Amino acid sequence: MSDMQTQSRPRVVIVGGGFGGLSVAKGLAGQPFDITLIDRNNHHLFQPLLYQVATAGLSPADIASPIRGILREQKNVRVMLADVSGVDVARKEVIAGYRVPYDYLVLATGARHSYFGHDNWATFAPGLKTIDDATYLRRRILLAFERAENESDAEERKRLLTFVVIGGGPTGVEMAGAIAELAKRALASDFRSIDPRCARIILIEAAPRVLTSFTERLSEAARRSLEQLGVMVRLGTAVSECSCEGVRAGGEFIPARTIIWAAGVMASPAGRWLGAETDRAGRVKVRADLSVPGHPDTFAIGDTAAAVDADGTPLPGIAPVAKQEGQYVAGALIARSRGQTVAAFRYRDFGSLATVGRKRAIVQIGRLQLSGFVAWLLWSLAHIYFLIGFRNRFVVALNWAWGYITFRRGSRLITGLYARPMEDMRPASRSELHSKAG
């Protein structure tokens, strides 16, 4: 709006509409700032439930909301769909095709999966970070069963019905559990030539236990739950090769047509945009107030930042950390505009949750440790509560209730098989649009 541009309110540019970026924007509601939130997608994604889209339990729209819709009523925010390629720190401009000037910059650009130097594995072992990743994985998983049904060669059929999940963190555990339930329950009587219940789901983890951020007792409960679901869990096993034929793990070759990567993440290149110091995972080393050393008006939060706790422990890359960091930065900006100072950021840990398929989860809140059905109920409530938007919450609850009663999966669609290429559809920059129009 033109009246906003002519006023001299500080311009805040937020890059990224995830949990971190969105909480900065919301924290500045009604405050005298001109905010621009830039994201390369038009939606905020509730990433903790992304594995449910990849395994056909939920639809993309159930766990994603247009960022514009979320911030519709907040008139000091402008939302921009654009792909940021860099930052001109000298002129204080974000480069997204055209240039967006800022007084304060918040980098909340998240992370992608990392293949620890084996980038060629990406083709064979796709990861799970975006809606498109999830519908791609859904297509691959469902197509593996379809192809097995049409396959006459026994060896190839076995290869098609072997699903390897690499990485025993929350995503890996959730994916392995959900694929097991898909195969052994939802698809059990859908096929004629194959029995999906014979599918092998193998979870490989290099560490000696799964879900290492939890206590040993809860890790062990999660492993037992996985094995009860029919997942083979291989601990202390490193992967040395991924190909279209399968996975080499701990010296053994496992023939498999579907491999899912959940082993590691790498921060977005935001650190490079600034020339800032980063840790090994590409996360910007931030100061106690989450600002970037040498750039007092630039903040990095969420998976983009390597923030530490009061005792120097690195904070995990989870939604609550990103949210609290976003709220803190919003408060810090308000304080600065009033000439006040703020205390260092301090993360309040309200506990951790992870789920292992239908009706099993583990919960750790301080010294309280829960596993099994009660933990799952807690997990469900927490996730439904935190999903943005009443509608989504309600539809998700309904889908869960329905899936729980019937064991069915409502979203078992293979889409994109005949889709056209999308190169021409990516967010264009202002200059590109002009040259096309001219």
Place this chain on the structure above:
Amino acid sequence: MSDMQTQSRPRVVIVGGGFGGLSVAKGLAGQPFDITLIDRNNHHLFQPLLYQVATAGLSPADIASPIRGILREQKNVRVMLADVSGVDVARKEVIAGYRVPYDYLVLATGARHSYFGHDNWATFAPGLKTIDDATYLRRRILLAFERAENESDAEERKRLLTFVVIGGGPTGVEMAGAIAELAKRALASDFRSIDPRCARIILIEAAPRVLTSFTERLSEAARRSLEQLGVMVRLGTAVSECSCEGVRAGGEFIPARTIIWAAGVMASPAGRWLGAETDRAGRVKVRADLSVPGHPDTFAIGDTAAAVDADGTPLPGIAPVAKQEGQYVAGALIARSRGQTVAAFRYRDFGSLATVGRKRAIVQIGRLQLSGFVAWLLWSLAHIYFLIGFRNRFVVALNWAWGYITFRRGSRLITGLYARPMEDMRPASRSELHSKAG
């Protein structure tokens, strides 16, 4: 199942899992046939609501169900995901990479949009027949608003905010109405630089009225409803050019970045597979029992067939026709297996319905003509009732109720922006899989 293969029950191959093909399969439930249903997608699609996916009102999974799931309990059906490329009529085999032998063949392969010889228009004016078409159109429509928001050139902004729908049949009328509601209601307060309510939606029809299959009175009611929604309706106007810059219609050039093709359909190439006689739209000219002349064991139904009524009127390409034809063919096959004969196919017309956006529709049942809200209620009930599967029906009803109360659109996702190419993911034939495995 091996016990089915060793018995000498007649083998029925159905190509296509739409309304026609599915009703053949269901009509043969419990009967002594070995049925194979082949489709190139894994889902049955409720096409009448596809425009709602294209305009972000519903999610793909709300209107599509896996064919396997629908036929799960029917043990004499095998469902196959495969792309049929031809029929070997001499050997009675369907060619889908590998060969599927049949005693009876039912072709229910549907139709695609047709550009009347201007195939190059497909790039600029995509049509709406599949889930992927719908998510593609959704992306284009939503991106047009996003780009307009980032656009500084007034002329280009106007071009981005002009949506041209070509064709005033049911799909064109529904699309135009739904885009108008999206722009003028759902998106109204989401943007800062543009006002989506200023978007121009233009519906172009070569005939002198829209929805020509209805009475003139109802056509006129539909046109008025469209104009009340803010759609500009241009009747008696032929399109002579589509390009990335816009549409030339009736001599005038309309600059527009989003063009939607709803002007004509062409049957699938099933007629060519048989070397059968087809009409101008590529539909197989069938006999009174829907069998193909010269191929007494092959039937063509739905949009694949040019069937006629008792008085010689061609039957329209709508779901009720396809369903009744499918039920008829199932009955004919059962009769033949018992050595009985059947009367000619006769279509029972239960009336026609078309909707024009939120709470307006037209209904024609025999001599009864309705328009407005009551017609819309009838339309809603009929569509929810016919949606396959309780869950879908319930979720659709919920989404509609929610959209009705709030004017919001729940599925406003732009997906596939950064998706990877899918060439390697199409249904593989048995031989392809073997060569990969070997």
